[in-house]
Amino acid sequence: QISEAEVALFSVPSYACQRRTTRDNHNSNLTDALSLLAENAELNNEDGRGVAFRRAAALMKALPTQVISMSQLRGLPCLGEHSLRVIKDVLENGVSSEVESTKQSKRYKALKILTGIFGVGAKTADRWIREGIYNLEQLRDSGQTLNRAQKSGLEHYDDLNEPVTKAEADAIGEIVQKAVDSVLTGSQVALTGGFRRGKLTGHDVDFLITHPEEGKEVGLMPKVVAWLESQGFLLYQKTTRNSYLESKDGPARPASNMDRFERCFSIFKLTKGKEQESTQPEEQNDLKTKDVLRPHMQVDTDQQLCELSKNYQMEAASHKIWRAVRVDLVVSPISQFAFAVLGWTGSKLFERELRRWAGHEKNMSLSSHALFDNTQNKYLRATSEEEIFAYLGLEYIPPSERNA
Ligand code: CTP
Ligand code: MN
Ligand code: MN
Ligand code: MN
Numbered sequence: 001q002i003s004e005a006e007v008a009l010f011s012v013p014s015y016a017c018q019r020r021t022t023r024d025n026h027n028s029n030l031t032d033a034l035s036l037l038a039e040n041a042e043l044n045n046e047d048g049r050g051v052a053f054r055r056a057a058a059l060m061k062a063l064p065t066q067v068i069s070m071s072q073l074r075g076l077p078c079l080g081e082h083s084l085r086v087i088k089d090v091l092e093n094g095v096s097s098e099v100e101s102t103k104q105s106k107r108y109k110a111l112k113i114l115t116g117i118f119g120v121g122a123k124t125a126d127r128w129i130r131e132g133i134y135n136l137e138q139l140r141d142s143g144q145t146l147n148r149a150q151k152s153g154l155e156h157y158d159d160l161n162e163p164v165t166k167a168e169a170d171a172i173g174e175i176v177q178k179a180v181d182s183v184l185t186g187s188q189v190a191l192t193g194g195f196r197r198g199k200l201t202g203h204d205v206d207f208l209i210t211h212p213e214e215g216k217e218v219g220l221m222p223k224v225v226a227w228l229e230s231q232g233f234l235l236y237q238k239t240t241r242n243s244y245l246e247s248k249d250g251p252a253r254p255a256s257n258m259d260r261f262e263r264c265f266s267i268f269k270l271t272k273g274k275e276q277e278s279t280q281p282e283e284q285n286d287l288k289t290k291d292v293l294r295p296h297m298q299v300d301t302d303q304q305l306c307e308l309s310k311n312y313q314m315e316a317a318s319h320k321i322w323r324a325v326r327v328d329l330v331v332s333p334i335s336q337f338a339f340a341v342l343g344w345t346g347s348k349l350f351e352r353e354l355r356r357w358a359g360h361e362k363n364m365s366l367s368s369h370a371l372f373d374n375t376q377n378k379y380l381r382a383t384s385e386e387e388i389f390a391y392l393g394l395e396y397i398p399p400s401e402r403n404a
Helices: 028-043 047-061 081-093 097-104 106-115 122-130 136-142 148-155 166-183 220-230 274-279 282-297 302-318 334-345 348-362 385-391
Strands: 188-191 205-210 234-240 262-271 322-331 364-366 371-373
Touching: 028 047, 028 081, 028 097, 028 106, 028 122, 047 081, 047 348, 081 097, 097 106, 106 122, 136 148, 148 234, 166 188, 166 205, 166 220, 166 262, 166 322, 205 220, 205 334, 220 234, 220 262, 220 322, 334 385, 348 364, 371 385
Parallel strands: 205 322
Antiparallel strands: 188 205, 234 262, 262 322, 364 371
């Protein structure tokens, strides 16, 4: 039994962008529970509830030690009645009954499986469930019309649901850099998203591309995509052109949270083992290649060739030599680069909180393009993330501490 006096009280600021949240989490039992309920709310299009659980989870993630008693939480922000009930349940019983019943529910399971298909969101999944479709087999049998993204998503389902490693992200980074160098000298590629925050795995890899000379980046994406396509690196891509309107004296006011950069949602074909290639000695690689190639070269008849090809296909299917990886590419002009890097580094909640802070506390509008001061009625220019935090009156938080 621990007396209240022995239990330290936490003091935590209420906006996630005022806090340093590393990957090191002392309350994963609580954050897992709250995150699952947030995810379930989002899957059911209950955005308000989703954000409330995300904020509660982020607050627990930021605590410096493990919570053992409800009394430690007194006075903390971001914890609503519902989140407190969930936390209490976990602290007292080891699990939350609401989380357990959600996990078991037929609807939650189906929503997870169906939205696990690239190109399928909560609305589509809900419609399919109402038509009696709960899994991939039923979806295939139903004869539903799938769009191009969903067809690709279904085809590469297992690969795309397997976490991407940092080594794979780096291998793709090298390919993207090569693509960019080939189409426009001097272009720069920056790794953003979760990997920039130091995460060890991700659901995709995010890159931001720019050029030090303003305007040179215009039309860059289609060229990069064409190069990648010509080299056989793309299994799927959808490019959206820049829809950001420049006014005479600067970029237009950010109208929504959605940015309007030239972007490409893609699926890369990544050769397996490529990320380890550089760590292997050259000779060893040579030997392996020769050993594999030699029998293939002694082909005398068509029948032998056919056999060989069949064997090769079976071999390739049993231990596939490549995998599909989701990659997001975004092109930004250099004048907006700092805002774009900040906006694409995440986490999603950290970004949402930055914008809420800007609006509610500073009367400013922040987007991935610009920062507008509504009081002074002018844009605040920045060439670094540090400057943007300073304009916002926030202590600078490095990427590795934005894991809210
Ligand atoms: N983002 C965005 N507009 C989108 C999609 C994403 O601005 N249409 C931003 C998000 O706000 C986030 C960043 O891009 O800051 C990365 O998003 P995402 O890849 O979804 O998440 P990660 O944090 O990288 O996590 P994961 O490892 O799961 O990919
Ligand atoms: Mn710690
Ligand atoms: Mn990502
Ligand atoms: Mn992404």
